[in-house]
Amino acid sequence: MPSRRALLISAATLTAAPLLAHAANTRGKAIRIVVPFPAGGGTDVMGRLIALELGRELNATVIVDNVPGATGTLGSAQVARSAPDGFTLLLGISATHSIAPALFKDLKYSPERDFVALARIAHGGNVLVANAKYAADTLPEMLALVKRSGAPLMYGSWGTGSGGHLAVESIRLSTGIPMEHVPYKGVAPLLQDLAGGQIEVAMADVAGALPLLQAGKIKALAVSGRKRSSALPQVPTLVESGVAFDTEIWYTLFAPAKLSPVDVQRLAQASAQVLLQPRVVEKIRSLGMEAEPISREAFEKQWHEDTAVWARLVKVSGVTVN
Numbered sequence: 001m002p003s004r005r006a007l008l009i010s011a012a013t014l015t016a017a018p019l020l021a022h023a024a025n026t027r028g029k030a031i032r033i034v035v036p037f038p039a040g041g042g043t044d045v046m047g048r049l050i051a052l053e054l055g056r057e058l059n060a061t062v063i064v065d066n067v068p069g070a071t072g073t074l075g076s077a078q079v080a081r082s083a084p085d086g087f088t089l090l091l092g093i094s095a096t097h098s099i100a101p102a103l104f105k106d107l108k109y110s111p112e113r114d115f116v117a118l119a120r121i122a123h124g125g126n127v128l129v130a131n132a133k134y135a136a137d138t139l140p141e142m143l144a145l146v147k148r149s150g151a152p153l154m155y156g157s158w159g160t161g162s163g164g165h166l167a168v169e170s171i172r173l174s175t176g177i178p179m180e181h182v183p184y185k186g187v188a189p190l191l192q193d194l195a196g197g198q199i200e201v202a203m204a205d206v207a208g209a210l211p212l213l214q215a216g217k218i219k220a221l222a223v224s225g226r227k228r229s230s231a232l233p234q235v236p237t238l239v240e241s242g243v244a245f246d247t248e249i250w251y252t253l254f255a256p257a258k259l260s261p262v263d264v265q266r267l268a269q270a271s272a273q274v275l276l277q278p279r280v281v282e283k284i285r286s287l288g289m290e291a292e293p294i295s296r297e298a299f300e301k302q303w304h305e306d307t308a309v310w311a312r313l314v315k316v317s318g319v320t321v322n
Contacts, residue, residue, distance in 0.1 A: 030061040033089045033253070036075025036096060038068040041187065042207045042287060046251050047091040049283055050121055053274040071159060071321070072096040073107060080109035084258035086267065090115070094163055094249040094306060102311040103161045103321055111307075115254040116264055119271035120299045122289035123250040125225020126164050127209050127232065128171075129218045130201045131194055139222040139241035142201065143175055152178035156194065156202035158187045161321050163249045164203035166310065167224045169317040170245035171238070194218055206231050206288020224248070231288040247309045251289070252299065268296060 035047035047064045055062035067075030072095050079090040097111040136142040146153045157164035160183045172179040182199055184190035187208040194202045195217040206229050212218045220235045225248040238245050253271055274280055275293040284291045
């Protein structure tokens with residue numbers, strides 16, 4: 001009869017075997033994180049931060065592969081179809097996994113069926129900004145200004161159906177003020193026109209807006225999300241400003257749905273360790289977001305709830321994409 005020590009060693013060997021086998025198979029092969037947006041944007045910066053730190057945690061090579069197109073759905077579809085071997089991951093966001101199902105009738109993937117969430121990387125809100133010379137300094141002042149003028153407020157976002165576009169639509173629906181959307185192909189040209197006075201108001205990501213805010217070329221009226229941004233603690237939320245909309249945006253690391261439970265656990269644990277690193281927390285905050293890791297179960301609950309909110313907003317607002 002085997003000794004207790006022998007049984008313990010045997011059990012430990014069985015538990016470690018899948019991990020050891022995976023380690024043997026990863027020699028010389030890089031893990032690829034697909035960022036479904038162009039290089040240089042906020043999602044790309046977040047992806048490169050996580051790739052660097054996840055590589056350190058796993059003692060592996062982790063690279064970022066930018067696969068832009070179709071508002072993030074092109075790269076997402078590519079990962080959905082990839083082999084579930086742990087070597088291809090996706091940095092998905094609210095737009096690709098909560099908004100897209102309601103926005104695109106011919107979406108080439110099912111967020112809930114084709115993916116497993118490994119870890120929520122960051123969450124937070126966007127910022128409603130105005131040209132520095134705009135006559136209003138707060139959201140209530142902006143609403144009063146529009147009501148007095150009687151003319152529609154022309155506002156910009158980084159694209160039709162984006163989280164920024166829909167957040168401002170929630171303001172329009174909540175207040176009844178006339179507003180017209182001006183879509184841009186990205187945050188950079190949007191903020192350039194805002195600072196130059198071509199448009200007066202826009203919704204942008206905090207990271208992109210911060211340099212212009214600090215330079216005094218634009219000003220912040222309110223932030224979306226459930227609480228104030230640590231990067232802009234003096235700026236009230238939409239809810240504090242009288243608009244009942246607090247759905248936040250998030251960045252999450254996903255894998256193809258059929259990834260083995262062993263690899264799911266390994267990658268989820270490594271991601272959780274990354275998010276405990278003070279340097280990572282501070283970098284994420286510098287991008288206008290918060291780390292605040294939560295369990296996979298808690299995130300899946302938030303994911304499902306947010307998907308329902310965005311779907312209702314898309315339907316009620318009448319937002320469509322070509």
